[in-house]
Amino acid sequence: MTADQPIVLGFETSCDETGVGIVRGIELLADAVATSVDEHARFGGVVPEVASRAHLDAMVPTVHRALDQAGLKLSDIDAIAVTSGPGLAGALLVGVAAAKAYALALGKPIYGVNHLAAHVCVDQLEHGPLPQPAMALLVSGGHSSLLLVPDVATDVRPLGNTIDDAAGEAFDKVARVLGLGFPGGPHVDRAARDGDPAAIAFPRGLTGPRDAPYDFSFSGLKTAVARWIEARERAGEPVPVADVAASFQEAVVDVLTRKALRACKENGVDHLLIGGGVAANSRLRALATERAEAMGIRVRVPRPGLCTDNGAMVAALGAQLVASGVEPSALDLPADSSMPVTEIVAQGLS
């Protein structure tokens, strides 16, 4: 392989998507995803054991769908990358076991990578090499993080995080009280299109002058929405679903974009990258772009399919690590459910 154009097979199983992607350098060759989301819907959340069982069953067929998409054989692969963490421990372990077995069988190096750094790196597949430094806002059902990224292969610095619920989790819970489906993000987004974002003044968490400037809190907002709906119901009045959805969504994206752009300004960064499942939210994209333009900041958001969890993002980071000359992981690399974002590549334990 050439160091700057390695063909990398990436595995992602940190939650309920079994993702297998293939890249060549920063070129996307394949992105196959099997999801067990329907099996979780009736529980209103991801059931770890259900997800883990589904990963085991889906993995080999998903690898072959990816190879077919790319028109490649396993013997064409130069390196393997896999999400080592963070995520659901049992789910991660299935992907890590698969990746190790393929690496061992093919005699290729393996990189156990950080899921959050992979969310950042995936945008290279769509919009070309990442600007250095970049600011990254990652929002999903599992994370709400603000990261300063001088170099995605070697240097990722956490600036802020949610102190309670992840943004996507708030979408799920609000969708549930509104009687919308799971996962909540797309359903709330759709319902909000017919609503007035200014109809109800929901609280903006952690935006006071003495609050942590880059941390997030969505728990209070979620509760405020539920209380507002219950008050309506007690009064025997109908719940204006579209207005509640739009006002809730506005409160979330207002805080996200305000804090992310403030981080850009205060750190002298002129590129904001948005990733994670919530980055598929149409209002977040629109408001971030509008506000950033006014500040002379460029916003990069991958297309929705690359924002949600997928194997291509893991492969993209793997390829970047090869290109940057980073040492691969050892074959005893762990699945680390609480892997810190500063650890971009998992090392073996021995």
Add this chain to the structure above:
Amino acid sequence: MRLDTVRGGPGAPVRGRPRRRIGAVTGAGLAVMNNGRVLLLAFDTATPAVTVALRGEDGVLAEHTEVDARRHGELLAPGIERVLAAAGASRTALTAVAVGVGPGPFTGLRVGLMTARALGDALEIPVYGVCTLDILAAAVAAAGAEDFAVATDARRREVYWAEYDAHGRRRTPPAVDRPADIAERLAGRAVAGQGPALYPEFFPRALEPALPSAAGLAELTARLLAEDPGALLPPLPLYLRRPDAVEPGARKSVHQPDARELGGRATTGAGRA
């Protein structure tokens, strides 16, 4: 605990020299590639033991076992590399994989099955499944002469278990139960597996071994391939339990505890996207 055995029997290949073929191929049904040589990789991760072995035509060439109930995912792949290196064999020389399919605690069990399936896929070789309780039973039957049972740790104060005749033939399907609920049925019977050490009050007659060995799995697989290949299983996990999950009510208030807060089962997010 770490046990390393490298056996240098007549079938043991010597690095750097062409291996001499000695004796007949055992296991007529074994996928034969590699110039007619059989090289079976066997492992089991359905108990606290992560056990790996390599078997040639005439017997086990190398075995490596580590006991650590929490590190299956870390120990298995290096264990495979280790037995290949100990036997001087290349991964590409493997002709089949045998894997214990449980029953066993799910997380560790899946590491073995995922590894077996991926190796089988990448190397284009068959993968055979064997019930983990049968691996233990085969080791007992080699030494014993009476009916017995096998009981392994299913956690949550339960055991995975099955009954066997003196020849090691399983007489009951693998099941999961509380020791108290099967003690009467197994009264007087000797029991292999970790059950007796964990619940001596219910299983007072302990039988060796407590944990399965991949060497035993390899021997059992070779024997079944020769004598009764239909008894080998596909590499599908024997879970015996349904996933723990609490279905919430049709519509829930965010004031009420959700499934996660109730039972730690359904979790919204926790890594999603």
